[in-house]
Amino acid sequence: MKAKDQIKLLVVDDHPTFRMGLVALVESQTDMTVAAEAGDGKSAMDLFRQKKPDVVLMDLRMPGQGGVETILALLKEFPSARVIVVTTYDLDEDIFRAIQAGAKSYLLKDMPREQIIATIRDVHHGKHKLPPGVLSRLEERSRRQELTEREMEILQLIVKGRSNKEISSALFISEDTVKYHLKTLFTKLGVQDRTEAAISAVRHGIVHLE
Amino acid sequence: MKAKDQIKLLVVDDHPTFRMGLVALVESQTDMTVAAEAGDGKSAMDLFRQKKPDVVLMDLRMPGQGGVETILALLKEFPSARVIVVTTYDLDEDIFRAIQAGAKSYLLKDMPREQIIATIRDVHHGKHKLPPGVLSRLEERSRRQELTEREMEILQLIVKGRSNKEISSALFISEDTVKYHLKTLFTKLGVQDRTEAAISAVRHGIVHLE
DNA sequence: CCGCGATTCACCCATTCGGGTAGTTTTGCG
DNA sequence: CGCAAAACTACCCGAATGGGTGAATCGCGG
Numbered sequence: 001m002k003a004k005d006q007i008k009l010l011v012v013d014d015h016p017t018f019r020m021g022l023v024a025l026v027e028s029q030t031d032m033t034v035a036a037e038a039g040d041g042k043s044a045m046d047l048f049r050q051k052k053p054d055v056v057l058m059d060l061r062m063p064g065q066g067g068v069e070t071i072l073a074l075l076k077e078f079p080s081a082r083v084i085v086v087t088t089y090d091l092d093e094d095i096f097r098a099i100q101a102g103a104k105s106y107l108l109k110d111m112p113r114e115q116i117i118a119t120i121r122d123v124h125h126g127k128h129k130l131p132p133g134v135l136s137r138l139e140e141r142s143r144r145q146e147l148t149e150r151e152m153e154i155l156q157l158i159v160k161g162r163s164n165k166e167i168s169s170a171l172f173i174s175e176d177t178v179k180y181h182l183k184t185l186f187t188k189l190g191v192q193d194r195t196e197a198a199i200s201a202v203r204h205g206i207v208h209l210e
Numbered sequence: 211m212k213a214k215d216q217i218k219l220l221v222v223d224d225h226p227t228f229r230m231g232l233v234a235l236v237e238s239q240t241d242m243t244v245a246a247e248a249g250d251g252k253s254a255m256d257l258f259r260q261k262k263p264d265v266v267l268m269d270l271r272m273p274g275q276g277g278v279e280t281i282l283a284l285l286k287e288f289p290s291a292r293v294i295v296v297t298t299y300d301l302d303e304d305i306f307r308a309i310q311a312g313a314k315s316y317l318l319k320d321m322p323r324e325q326i327i328a329t330i331r332d333v334h335h336g337k338h339k340l341p342p343g344v345l346s347r348l349e350e351r352s353r354r355q356e357l358t359e360r361e362m363e364i365l366q367l368i369v370k371g372r373s374n375k376e377i378s379s380a381l382f383i384s385e386d387t388v389k390y391h392l393k394t395l396f397t398k399l400g401v402q403d404r405t406e407a408a409i410s411a412v413r414h415g416i417v418h419l420e
Numbered sequence: 421c422c423g424c425g426a427t428t429c430a431c432c433c434a435t436t437c438g439g440g441t442a443g444t445t446t447t448g449c450g
Numbered sequence: 451c452g453c454a455a456a457a458c459t460a461c462c463c464g465a466a467t468g469g470g471t472g473a474a475t476c477g478c479g480g
Contacts (some may be wrong), residue, residue, distance in 0.1 A: 017235055021228050022231070088298060116227065161409055176461085182437090202412060209412065209413050
């Protein structure tokens with residue numbers, strides 16, 4: 001197979017060993033090759049400008065600039081760039097944001113090698129089919145109502161274990177207002193109380209721990 | 211370098227791509243080689259019996275038999291086996307249980323390649339030094355008081371968002387008793403209320419989501 | 421057999437929480 | 451400008467929660 005026919009890839013992941021696995025996987029195929037590797041969003045941008053890869057494999061959780069921000073920046077500069085997200089966490093919110101940002105597909109790190117390879121070929125050929133498991137999560141996400149900014153702030157404080165009083169003073173609003181937001185928050189998340197809300201937020205990736 | 215001088219490794223991880231990365235990493239070194247790969251605990255046991263590797267690299271979260279159970283079973287049959295845990299989650303409880311089970315070291319999947327290689331050599335030579343980050347988490351874990359079985363049950367239900375009344379009927383005890391356990395639970399975890407308890411339990415890996 | 425930790429239950433009390441209703445202000449968009 | 455959504459505040463009320471105290475039972479190891 002001639003080199004010019006090969007799919008040129010950029011691999012972006014801050015885990016050195018996993019990145020090595022992706023590279024080994026890609027290089028084991030005759031019709032694709034890794035043009036460059038990056039460990040963070042910034043150098044990913046630089047390397048894309050230099051190498052102009054056909055497809056980018058991108059992790060979402062990275063130090064510094066996150067994956068979603070990088071996708072956004074990349075597509076702004078190169079609207080035709082094709083990005084496949086390959087990440088550990090199958091959290092609804094991450095998937096949703098990545099697809100919203102313009103990722104062509106979303107794979108999980110524990111998926112079989114054949115599926116990763118097949119998806120690279122598909123995306124390179126312009127298709128962007130999502131794996132069934134990922135698709136169902138995306139649907140679940142879209143069934144959930146959008147949270148307002150204020151509700152997000154409050155939800156984050158809930159996850160930090162703050163009481164209504166603490167939240168009210170942290171946001172410079174009355175305790176009643178906090179309770180008001182909580183009510184709508186509970187119905188949107190489909191939960192009964194703050195503990196369920198906190199767990200649900202973490203489980204769906206609306207709020208990240210740490 | 212003669213083959214008999216090489217460190218023989220068994221790599222156990224259910225993520226095909228990460229496993230590929232570990233294999234590529236090991237094979238890039240002249241003094242070590244991968245004797246076998248396994249995607250779950252059961253086949254890891256089989257392959258250990260066949261190949262008798264010098265060192266085992268083992269993930270913790272695996273379908274079916276988990277990592278800790280596998281380590282326990284392995285060391286019961288082969289007390290001299292040397293197991294290094296290589297896992298994604300740097301949760302205090304996982305680390306603690308793995309070391310308790312007899313793992314010689316505990317690495318995180320996002321660690322640099324050199325550190326993984328160096329640890330393999332160290333463990334093969336009988337050392338079992340833990341990386342500083344892991345060590346500090348282990349110390350934090352040991353500062354925490356041990357939870358009783360009952361407290362664990364209740365904590366799990368708290369994470370599921372159950373109310374005191376629901377917990378009491380689920381465990382066939384009075385609501386007052388639930389409240390009693392919660393008190394000691396709160397002090398042991400160093401938290402103020404059930405929401406903090408739930409988050410803390412998830413963060414430290416005492417209770418797993420999903 | 422004694423002690424100790426774990427578990428169980430009860431009662432009281434103050435605080436917090438969650439639900440309902442009602443109203444004003446702010447903000448963004450057509 | 452005018453409307454709609456979001457944000458904010460207040461009040462009431464019942465339920466849930468968390469803290470304190472006291473006490474009985476059970477099982478296990480010294």
